[in-house]
Amino acid sequence: MAVHSKDEALTCKVFPFSLGLVVMRWFDGLRANSINSFKKLTQAFGSRFITCSRVPRPLDSLLSLTIRERETLKTYPNRYWEMYNKIDGEFDDVAISTFKVGLPAEHCLRKSLTGKPVTNMIQLMDRIDKYKRVEEDQQQGKCKAKVIL
Missing domain, CATH: 1.10.1200 (Non-ribosomal Peptide Synthetase Peptidyl Carrier Protein; Chain A)
Known part of the structure; x- marks a missing residue:
């Protein structure tokens, strides 16, 4: 992903190859043309999978x-x-x-x-x-x- 970070369209196309099975199902379920930038894609991804993030323990x-x-x-x-x-x-x-x-x-x-x-x-x-x-x-x-x- 970092290699293609300058080209937003290419970044969006490469993104699915970095996903696991569960996230890929979510990605495939997105409505066509519902996301028009990589920023919106990362926001949608974050809002859907925020519960999977690791919360550090004290x-x-x-x-x-x-x-x-x-x-x-x-x-x-x-x-x-x-x-x-x-x-x-x-x-x-x-x-x-x-x-x-x-x-x-x-x-x-x-x-x-x-x-x-x-x-x-x-x-x-x-x-x-x-x-x-x-x-x-x-x-x-x-x-x-x-x-x-």
């Missing part, structure tokens, strides 16, 4: 996340990353802290993150993966492995 929404009773390290981080990805900005230090606080005080991963803190999200993900494997091994009845950091 940073404090991470504070409400805690691991649920009987929840595993397989599902809790997934819920956490989903919420984390809805927050605009770079808040890795806060994200690391809130993830740790969301774990029970007696949880081995929380003790590990307290004893040997991580400094970035990659380290946090790596540590979570190590403890996930230990948890999965324990659930499968294998011997209780100890994480070596």
Whole structure:
């Protein structure tokens, strides 16, 4: 689209090729000659699909996340990353802290993150993966492995 932005007529013709199935159905349903400029097309598109836009979540929404009773390290981080990805900005230090606080005080991963803190999200993900494997091994009845950091 950016390549053709100087030629409005061409931009209108190229626009449909950037659409998914649902939006394409909407586009095909437009009345002939109902839109006469790219500006009007983008306005119509925006007014129809505004509900699909991503609304950023406030940073404090991470504070409400805690691991649920009987929840595993397989599902809790997934819920956490989903919420984390809805927050605009770079808040890795806060994200690391809130993830740790969301774990029970007696949880081995929380003790590990307290004893040997991580400094970035990659380290946090790596540590979570190590403890996930230990948890999965324990659930499968294998011997209780100890994480070596």
